[in-house]
Amino acid sequence: MTPLSTPGATIPRGSHVDYDAIVIGAGFGGIYMLHKLRNELGLTVRAYDRASGVGGTWHWNRYPGALSDTEGFVYRYSFDRELLQDYDWSTRYLKQTDILAYLEHVVDRFDLARDIQLDTGITAAVFDEDTNSWTVTTDRGETVTATYVVTALGLLSKINMPDIPGIDTFAGEIIHTGAWPEEHDLRGKRVGVIGNGSTGQQVISAIAPEAEHLTVFMRTPQYSVPAGDRAMSPEEVSAIKRDYDSIWDQVRNSVVAFGFEESTVPAMSVSEEERQRVFQENWDIGGGFRFMFGTFCDIATDPAANEAAASFIRSKISEIVEDPEKARILTPTDLYARRPLCANHYYETFNRDNVSVADIKAHPIVEITPDGLRTADGRTHELDVLVLATGFDAVDGNYLAMDLRGRGGRSINEAWAEGPASYLGTSTAGFPNLFMILGPNGPFTNLPPSIETQVEWIGTLVAEAQERGTAVEASTEAERAWTETCRTIADMTLFPRVDSWIFGANIPGKTQTVMFYMGGLANYRAQLAEVADDGFRGFEFTEVPVEAAA
Numbered sequence: 221m222t223p224l225s226t227p228g229a230t231i232p233r234g235s236h237v238d239y240d241a242i243v244i245g246a247g248f249g250g251i252y253m254l255h256k257l258r259n260e261l262g263l264t265v266r267a268y269d270r271a272s273g274v275g276g277t278w279h280w281n282r283y284p285g286a287l288s289d290t291e292g293f294v295y296r297y298s299f300d301r302e303l304l305q306d307y308d309w310s311t312r313y314l315k316q317t318d319i320l321a322y323l324e325h326v327v328d329r330f331d332l333a334r335d336i337q338l339d340t341g342i343t344a345a346v347f348d349e350d351t352n353s354w355t356v357t358t359d360r361g362e363t364v365t366a367t368y369v370v371t372a373l374g375l376l377s378k379i380n381m382p383d384i385p386g387i388d389t390f391a392g393e394i395i396h397t398g399a400w401p402e403e404h405d406l407r408g409k410r411v412g413v414i415g416n417g418s419t420g421q422q423v424i425s426a427i428a429p430e431a432e433h434l435t436v437f438m439r440t441p442q443y444s445v446p447a448g449d450r451a452m453s454p455e456e457v458s459a460i461k462r463d464y465d466s467i468w469d470q471v472r473n474s475v476v477a478f479g480f481e482e483s484t485v486p487a488m489s490v491s492e493e494e495r496q497r498v499f500q501e502n503w504d505i506g507g508g509f510r511f512m513f514g515t516f517c518d519i520a521t522d523p524a525a526n527e528a529a530a531s532f533i534r535s536k537i538s539e540i541v542e543d544p545e546k547a548r549i550l551t552p553t554d555l556y557a558r559r560p561l562c563a564n565h566y567y568e569t570f571n572r573d574n575v576s577v578a579d580i581k582a583h584p585i586v587e588i589t590p591d592g593l594r595t596a597d598g599r600t601h602e603l604d605v606l607v608l609a610t611g612f613d614a615v616d617g618n619y620l621a622m623d624l625r626g627r628g629g630r631s632i633n634e635a636w637a638e639g640p641a642s643y644l645g646t647s648t649a650g651f652p653n654l655f656m657i658l659g660p661n662g663p664f665t666n667l668p669p670s671i672e673t674q675v676e677w678i679g680t681l682v683a684e685a686q687e688r689g690t691a692v693e694a695s696t697e698a699e700r701a702w703t704e705t706c707r708t709i710a711d712m713t714l715f716p717r718v719d720s721w722i723f724g725a726n727i728p729g730k731t732q733t734v735m736f737y738m739g740g741l742a743n744y745r746a747q748l749a750e751v752a753d754d755g756f757r758g759f760e761f762t763e764v765p766v767e768a769a770a
Contacts, residue, residue, distance in 0.1 A: 247276015448506015
């Protein structure tokens with residue numbers, strides 16, 4: 221791969237800004253945004269990333285077992301037909317190394333490396349109303365200016381470190397899954413894992429065979445189904461490539477954009493025998509989103525349908541996990557209404573003699589000691605390594621950690637004091653020419669198709685502002701209306717009825733609020749088209765001062 225730009229490279233200077241646009245982040249969103257703005261719109265662009273390589277989430281999440289739980293044939297870009305045909309894959313799901321190699325290939329293919337500056341974090345971005353431009357400061361002490369700023373910070377990138385008493389006293393090693401060392405050997409070690417979301421389940425299944433002993437600290441068990449990962453033959457890959465036009469048409473016109481046909485059948489409209497058949501069929505195929513949205517159309521909205529699915533998964537846990545006490549601790553009793561999960565051999569892992577599970581709902585963690593974790597029953601679980609699969613301060617975490625200021629010097633922390641908000645998931649009121657990829661209240665879907673949709677929308681807005689010679693921002697009224705739309709749709713589902721990172725519940729003290737548009741990708745794309753057709757309804761275009769445009 222071509223070496224990427226290094227800190228301190230010469231900054232080209234324009235008439236009043238250093239760049240037309242600055243992109244923050246070099247993952248799926250930042251890479252495509254750079255291509256869109258530079259290669260397609262002809263703007264001068266600089267992308268920054270604090271990592272030592274591109275990839276975003278897939279640079280950082282190198283923990284054992286890391287993979288996307290979206291099938292690989294739609295966990296990629298669709299904007300370039302030749303890229304779709306040229307790039308191959310060999311398994312149903314893509315591992316972290318596969319995804320990273322793919323993104324590096326895309327950077328090479330479109331000659332993006334020369335405009336990406338790595339090992340450089342952004343500490344501040346401040347809007348100057350006199351010049352209608354942004355001043356951006358890096359952690360290297362550089363200051364650059366741009367007309368537009370696009371944040372491609374990632375939904376899940378600011379790690380959540382739990383505040384456990386005594387955490388600094390542990391004599392062993394503490395590793396967060398979002399900052400995994402490039403090389404690490406757990407063989408022969410006593411390992412503990414806190415967290416059993418998607419990451420937790422993947423890492424638990426992966427490290428159990430190599431650890432001397434693995435203790436899983438379980439507070440809130442989650443529903444999970446098999447991933448169904450398997451090898452893909454060259455013939456299967458070729459068949460998919462031949463059908464990509466219809467595949468991507470289906471994805472863009474679907475709800476969750478995972479590449480399968482979503483059910484239109486209510487669960488309670490069929491017999492119990494038929495429900496069990498459908499659940500079993502999809503259990504055997506594998507895939508968390510498929511199980512929730514491909515079995516029946518109302519698992520996420522109807523309590524009876526939800527309980528039918530939940531009861532099926534609970535029966536599978538009882539059937540698979542041989543130790544009754546382990547099965548009890550692993551069995552959820554609440555709604556099946558968090559982000560749907562899947563993993564390879566997750567429940568089977570607990571049948572291993574070297575894997576135990578501690579019920580920290582009954583006996584909470586009291587403190588971390590030099591030797592391990594002490595729980596409320598007085599027991600010390602002796603450990604050499606503690607793995608924190610405790611997730612992220614999702615959606616707005618990285619925004620609030622930055623000194624981001626819009627009109628009147630108002631910070632994003634002030635603007636989002638009652639919870640993060642946006643118009644269409646891409647713009648926020650009072651922050652002109654600032655665009656967000658996967659900002660608050662964007663679509664709850666397979667991410668690459670949503671990212672592409674938003675990048676293309678941002679490109680359209682930038683082109684419109686360029687043509688008009690104006691700055692562009694969301695109106696306060698449009699932002700409020702969009703937030704209410706997202707809240708209304710979310711309340712039509714069962715998701716708000718359980719504590720989940722989807723609503724910020726995993727971060728102590730964080731305001732729980734709607735953070736996703738749950739109306740589906742097809743409806744979201746229709747909303748964008750309607751806004752554009754109505755003269756970009758909800759956006760305000762402000763004349764740029766003559767001296768700023770000169």
